[in-house]
Amino acid sequence: MLTNHAKDPRKWLRTAGTISEALPFMRRYSGKTIVIKYGGHAMGNSELADIFARDIVLLKQVGINPIVVHGGGPQIGDMLKRMAVNSEFVDGLRVTDEATVEIVEMVLSGRINKSITAAINKAGGTAIGISGKDGSLIKARKLQRTVRDPDSNIEKVLDLGFVGEPDEINPEFLQKLETSGMIPVIAPIGFGADGETYNINADTAAGAIAAAVGASRLLMMTDVAGVLDKEGVLIPEITFQTADELRRNGTISGGMIPKIETCISTVEGGVNAAVILDGRVPHGMLLEIFTDCGIGTLIKKD
Numbered sequence: 552m553l554t555n556h557a558k559d560p561r562k563w564l565r566t567a568g569t570i571s572e573a574l575p576f577m578r579r580y581s582g583k584t585i586v587i588k589y590g591g592h593a594m595g596n597s598e599l600a601d602i603f604a605r606d607i608v609l610l611k612q613v614g615i616n617p618i619v620v621h622g623g624g625p626q627i628g629d630m631l632k633r634m635a636v637n638s639e640f641v642d643g644l645r646v647t648d649e650a651t652v653e654i655v656e657m658v659l660s661g662r663i664n665k666s667i668t669a670a671i672n673k674a675g676g677t678a679i680g681i682s683g684k685d686g687s688l689i690k691a692r693k694l695q696r697t698v699r700d701p702d703s704n705i706e707k708v709l710d711l712g713f714v715g716e717p718d719e720i721n722p723e724f725l726q727k728l729e730t731s732g733m734i735p736v737i738a739p740i741g742f743g744a745d746g747e748t749y750n751i752n753a754d755t756a757a758g759a760i761a762a763a764v765g766a767s768r769l770l771m772m773t774d775v776a777g778v779l780d781k782e783g784v785l786i787p788e789i790t791f792q793t794a795d796e797l798r799r800n801g802t803i804s805g806g807m808i809p810k811i812e813t814c815i816s817t818v819e820g821g822v823n824a825a826v827i828l829d830g831r832v833p834h835g836m837l838l839e840i841f842t843d844c845g846i847g848t849l850i851k852k853d
């Protein structure tokens with residue numbers, strides 16, 4: 552535990568006050584679903600991973616239904632390097648050939664999925680680790696990405712290989728897990744119409760799941776404080792229009808692109824709020840859900 556109240560009763564009284572102040576938020580979210588995207592960069596160390604697991608169990612304990620969708624980009628990168636497979640990204644998406652998709656599935660559905668599931672179970676929850684293939688959860692299609700050549704102004708289609716986007720989500724499957732008291736932990740792997748395996752960006756998968764289950768909130772846990780401006784200062788709130796401007800002027804790049812795109816489409820799809828927050832801050836998720844103090848960037852309609 553990172554807190555140390557020693558024997559000072561005033562500190563314990565403050566803790567009691569904090570628990571009491573959480574009551575209206577517990578009532579607000581009781582019975583509701585919150586989707587938490589747990590990014591590969593936020594999984595840094597085992598102490599933080601245990602705190603994350605404990606916070607997820609706490610949500611379930613107070614009647615909230617957490618659904619965890621995890622990434623694992625850095626961990627996939629490490630494995631590809633060990634296996635001497637080259638990898639490159641376009642707009643934050645990994646170009647995925649046949650050899651790569653095998654390794655992606657192995658890392659995401661294997662080690663990462665099972666270690667998060669085990670950590671939640673160790674903390675007292677009942678987590679079930681699945682991928683988009685289980686229960687026909689994520690039917691996917693090949694992602695069509697176009698770019699405009701700045702010189703010729705001609706649009707061209709990029710072939711990212713086995714990178715997919717969700718086509719159909721099976722929310723009933725998740726609802727059954729939720730009502731049986733289970734916490735779904737989902738690896739962002741989809742299946743295609745012909746049985747092919749698709750590598751789906753975890754942000755995109757989390758957003759599609761949040762919209763399909765009618766989640767109250769989508770929390771994106773990453774390795775930065777939120778969306779930062781050109782000077783590196785946190786932007787607490789951004790509208791769809793500002794997000795577009797930040798993307799055009801290059802303030803938002805790389806892995807932040809799918810995050811922002813997802814937050815926008817998820818809020819458009821009916822989810823009340825999407826927040827990008829720092830997964831390296833212990834209990835940041837609890838602060839975000841149970842207090843008025845937001846610590847990341849809230850994405851909202853114009």
Ligand SMILES: Nc1ncnc2c1ncn2[C@@H]1O[C@H](COP(=O)(O)OP(=O)(O)O)[C@@H](O)[C@H]1O
Pocket residue numbers: 589590591592593622623624625643772773774775777778779780802803804805806807808
């Ligand atoms: N404007 C921005 N504000 C914050 N991070 C940004 C911004 N533009 C690009 N990024 C990058 O996006 C990264 C987060 O995306 P990503 O690496 O995919 O994380 P995750 O593994 O959590 O999904 C940050 O670490 C940072 O390098």
Ligand SMILES: CC(=O)N[C@@H](CCC(=O)OP(=O)(O)O)C(=O)O
Pocket residue numbers: 589590591592621622623624625627643644645655714715739750751752753754806
């Ligand atoms: C298509 C694509 O880019 N897929 C991602 C899937 C994992 C992921 O999204 O992990 P993070 O959330 O940690 O970035 C990848 O291959 O890295």
